[in-house]
Amino acid sequence: MKRALIIIALFLGVSRLSVAQGEQNLVQAAMEALTAATLSDAQVAQLSRQAVVEMDAKNPVAGPNDPYTLRLNKIVSRHRTVSGLPINYKVYMVPDVNAFATADGSVRVFKGLMDIMSDSELLAIMGHEIGHVVNKDSRDAMKSALRRSAVRNVAAANSGVIGKLSRSQVGGLVDGYFGASFSRQQETEADDYSYDFLKRNGYSVMALATSFEKLAKLNGGNQSNKVTAILSSHPDSKSRAERVRTRARRDGLAK
Template sequence: MNRIASILFLFFWIPAVAMAQSGGLVEAGKAAFAAATLTNEQVAGYSRQAVQQMDAKYPVAGPNDPYMQRLNRIVNRHRTISGIPINYKVYKTRDINAFATADGSVRVFQGLMDIMTDQEILAVIGHEIGHVVNKDSRDAMKSALWRAAGINALASTSGTVGKLSRSQLSGVADYLLGAKHSRDQETEADDYSYQFLKRNGYSVLALATSFEKLAKQGGSGVPQFLSTHPDSRARAARVRNRARSEGLAR
């Protein structure tokens, strides 16, 4: 408990000190309080705004595009996951990436779809939704707002979600796209994906093979969302070991 308190102190106090140097202690205190009391509804609202910015930045596959048709077929059973309504889109770019945000937006990049089977794509989506369900995406959004928005966007006296400027939205979007999670958060998201696959009758080994494919990409080819520690090969081995212990693999 003391460790958690210390982390929260650093999370809110360090940005507050930075703001204090430029805008005074009172303004910094307001910003710290606003970030600390940011509601899930506000986080979802800001996430929605940031995703809209990303949708304008990246080429989005239309409804008749083969990539979008394939994704719709893959996720047809999964329009709601863990009580969260999901909206899916494909970005027509060669990047190997995918992400989910707190408002239920899931974006899959063409480059990822090119190297993954249908069930491997579901494994990746399950991993990303795991971050949303576990509130990791909420925490990433709070960090992004600290970096890009500051007190004016956060300190809403009416309790409603304020609109961010285009430059602020761009900063939030870029931060979310490259946000890294802790070792424990990554492991918990992997476990969520494993259970998601198992619960829906898919092969849990799709999670392992997705990691193995990413490991083969090497270097900058491995996306942020699955490149953090532990490494992809170690994560694949962990999945295979668990599957064997549960009689789901040899």
């Protein structure tokens, strides 16, 4: 609350100054910062749902009876809700090695990733991506995308409801969201969430290590045509795999 009040005070101060000087761009910049900072989690989830609809429209989505969908459904059958968050899963039928999760609980897994990972490794990677959602990293990335986008005044003043955005506005948010990268600390915390998720549900935590090792090998093989954001925004897979192995040995889960 204190942070919001400080932002409001800064906005009011900039507003008076810019009106006096005729610098409307400063007012607009302050308004965008204010709007993004004061969005509720529910509003961010609504924006994320609109962004995912746009992503789904731009990518071939596996049908309900497609073998990839059937495999994914089997893998996640116990995990339709994770940490109290309802999750909806879909497969993109593209060869890229990638997966992502957004603040509304949408998880999208790419065919290229499914082709190289075992079931347990896929679950480990999805656990990592869901960890970004549970840890609010995805929420903050969407707010950052809003600040960088051309969207204006998306939050209704009193109702707390976000209006339907145009496709160009949603496209700007999508570009901004997927152009963002998480910090090293956020990546480590998402790794830890996946590790704990696997351990809590009786899976082998070593699946997280072997998934990182496969990504490191793929990256080392210079197959850049297949490797997308899952490597470019998730650095140093080899050392992260070793970190998982070290923790597993300490926990008595590996030799």
